[in-house]
Amino acid sequence: MEFLFYMGDVFTPINFGLLLLGTIGGLILGATPGLSPTMAVALLIPFTFQLEAAQGLILLGAAYTSTVAGGAVSAILLKIPGAPANIATTLDGHTMAQKGEGAKALQISFLASAVGGVFGVLLLIFLTPVLAQWALAFGPSHLFWLAILGVTVIGSLDSKSVVKGLLSGCIGLWLATIGFDDIMGAQRFIFHPALGGGINIIAALIGLFAIPQVITMFAKGRHNDGAEVIKVQKHPVSGAIRELARNKRALGIGTAAGSIIGLIPGVGGQIAGLVAYDQSKKFSPDRDKFGTGHPEGVIAAESANNAMVGPSLVPLLTLSIPGSPTAAVLLGGLLIHGIFPGTDLFDNHPDVAWTFINSMLIGQVLMCLFGLYVAGLAAKVAQVPQSVMAAVVLGLAVFGSYSVQSSMGDVYVMAALGVMMYFLERFGFSAAPLVLGLILGPIAEANFIQGSMIANATDGLAPYFLGGPLNIFLIAVVVASVLYSGYMELRTRRYTSKEEIMA
């Protein structure tokens, strides 16, 4: 119950103000098509430099939580999911809006998000300290394999092609080695003075997540005006609460599915929403109504995608393995404030850890309250033309990456990585494993070097890195995740080609 001790810190004027700002801003950013939660959080990181660690994390955590929920606004009113996590919400949410039940759909989506989100954060509160203690038993070889596990799991599960996902991870790991090495001080892969200090994580995050989106908007040309928003009629909140109470089964399934999926690194909110929607449909007596504007569909999807937010931070805060791309960006936010996840976080910075986690709990409630009342305003923002959005995001990306170290070098790195990522994405590579490689690369290398030194003084490299039950278990998980993803990829392809033949 240590978290209760730090609960009051959330309510200091600055912290609470930042929580409000992050929540409202996140709802608006989430409702804006083209701005994903990951990109929104990456663009916000430069604003946290002036803040203390806990304050910065409160802003980022609030933005993360409410962008996922805010994505439901555009999913329901525009049929454009604000984030991949809101794909399942469009199935019934938009049909409800077309039938004149837009306000009801928005209200139940925010209420379900809050229920799922609070449950997810409670899991985070109770699981994280236990796992952080467990992580104390990890030596350099285990930490090395954990870092590799983080990259391979995200690389294989988050990508449509396992090989390209793993290759993206390798590119990220290589980019992490650019600069001077820590042991010998030798120069590695430096071709431009801008790379002398290595690749700045924040500039890289902004470039990899924001610039491809900007270029995608350019590629659409002049035919991308703001979408038509369905008008929302008034609906009593009490009616939405009754609707939620009537659909306890969907709420339970969504919350459980989201919480479990959130704990698995690499399986994001998109999967959580779709799995919850599918399971809810299977167990529902009204399964024929799904897809025709049925509230159960919205409740299941929205409770799931917010329930996964808290658990997705468990592997991040305990083992330094981000459970989702947005969690990877949050890890960047932690590292720039000199805070390392794991036991260090809870032993040396309990105030930062618990204030951040508590703020996410309070943030869920605020998100629900604001969501219920400002959803209409957020929908107006969703009408901003993409030409304006592209120019605004580009401006923010340049200023944001410059402000990291007041260096044009970081701006060049941001732009170069961004343009590279746009073209790589067109050929099936994805940004998430690349970012994971970039973030986990230094952790993997430091533990690999430390482990090599220990191994040379003891049993040798192979027994040290490949022996022992924990090493074997971690290697088995790495292999299993790659094989499973490979199997699923082949199965999907076979299924798709069969469908093509039938067509």
Next chain:
Amino acid sequence: MSAPSLPRLQHIIGSGIVALVGIWVAYISYTQQPSEAFLFPRLISSVFAVLAFWTFGKACLGWTKVGSGISGRQFMNLLPGLVVALVYIFWAAKGFGFYTATTIAFFILLSLYDPAPHTALKSWLKRIAITAVFMAVMYGLFAKLLTVYTPREVFF
């Protein structure tokens, strides 16, 4: 044998570039000194090179199933915006000064991609207003609130 289709050719070129980078990274990792500093890059680059070759081989054989490439129309759409963005980032921001360059780049990008007609005075006034509001917000945020000192160079 027919000539490779555009996406297939694009995949071959794209994965070929990645494969070249993979080989080059591996070459540097195995040849540069001190070797201790390149121990980890060697491990990474070996896997990098193998996976890159695998991807390149698949692209050459036409087995690549993921990634839709870029159509000619998409490329022509993005080209002017990309040129403006790159000139702004790599030259104008430092040459003109941050705020001046951002104002110009923002206005050009907005005008290039705004679906509103280019012949109507009203839409030009709207673009000028949006640019002015955006720059005021950026200046307030970065210069005043975050006190970020940006390169001034030729202009403000």
